[in-house]
Amino acid sequence: MSEISYEADHVKHSVGGKGGHLFRRSIHIGMCLIPWLYFEHGDDIADNIQFTRLQLAAGLGILILVAECIRLYFGITIVGQREYEAKQISALAWGAISVVLVFITMENWPIPANAEEGWLAYPLILSLTFGDPAMGEARRFGIKSREVFMVGSLVVFLTWGVCWHLFGTPLFLAFIMAPLTTAAEWPKLKWIDDNATMILIPLAAILMMLPFII
Numbered sequence: 091m092s093e094i095s096y097e098a099d100h101v102k103h104s105v106g107g108k109g110g111h112l113f114r115r116s117i118h119i120g121m122c123l124i125p126w127l128y129f130e131h132g133d134d135i136a137d138n139i140q141f142t143r144l145q146l147a148a149g150l151g152i153l154i155l156v157a158e159c160i161r162l163y164f165g166i167t168i169v170g171q172r173e174y175e176a177k178q179i180s181a182l183a184w185g186a187i188s189v190v191l192v193f194i195t196m197e198n199w200p201i202p203a204n205a206e207e208g209w210l211a212y213p214l215i216l217s218l219t220f221g222d223p224a225m226g227e228a229r230r231f232g233i234k235s236r237e238v239f240m241v242g243s244l245v246v247f248l249t250w251g252v253c254w255h256l257f258g259t260p261l262f263l264a265f266i267m268a269p270l271t272t273a274a275e276w277p278k279l280k281w282i283d284d285n286a287t288m289i290l291i292p293l294a295a296i297l298m299m300l301p302f303i304i
Contacts, residue, residue, distance in 0.1 A: 104268060112170050112296075115181065118222065119219055119220065121189070122215070122220070124215060125212050125216070128193060128206040144194065150185065150196060153193075155183070158179060158180065158183040162177070178280075179282075180283075181283040181284075185285035185286070191293070193211065196211050197299070199300075204258045205257060206256070206258055209257040210259060214292055217246045217249050217267065217271045217292065219246045220249055221246045223276055224245040225241060225245075230243045239273075244266040244268070246272060250263055250264035263296075263299075263303075266299075270291065270292055270295060271288055271291075271292050274287045274291040274292065275287065
């Protein structure tokens with residue numbers, strides 16, 4: 091199946107059709123608010139239920155897993171989901187769990203003197219929220235594989251560059267993470283969505299490079 095027909099087929103078989111597809115994209119991009127909520131307001135929100143922000147994130151991750159199990163048991167799909175997700179873990183669940191794993195993994199990492207809290211979590215998460223839709227829409231408009239890869243790499247590179255400016259993320263990581271994150275979207279695996287691979291593979295790379303970064 092060509093990339094053009096692949097994306098067209100995904101729109102066709104999204105619950106809600108084109109409107110469902112647009113809703114799915116909106117939710118995807120809206121995930122950019124999650125790290126901001128976690129780092130800027132997570133403590134205040136968690137204090138209201140006598141949790142730490144990490145406990146709150148982990149608790150939400152567990153709730154998402156439980157809800158996903160219930161959804162799969164009954165074969166339910168919601169607006170924006172694809173028909174095949176009635177029988178396998180959804181892209182939304184994969185993305186949410188991967189984001190939670192970023193928070194859990196990075197909660198106690200030291201913060202360099204010239205960096206802000208979330209200096210690595212922000213670009214990892216935002217690369218997914220912006221990079222994946224950019225590549226998907228590029229395919230929908232008939233752009234070929236090499237150009238799609240360039241679009242994705244450019245979006246991810248700019249994301250890491252903005253995070254360098256705002257949070258003190260090392261700029262050299264943009265040159266590494268841009269092609270790596272884009273490549274992590276490429277394989278179309280049956281049981282794990284690219285919403286997971288686009289975070290977990292770069293996260294694994296960061297873990298290996300961490301002794302040289304801090």
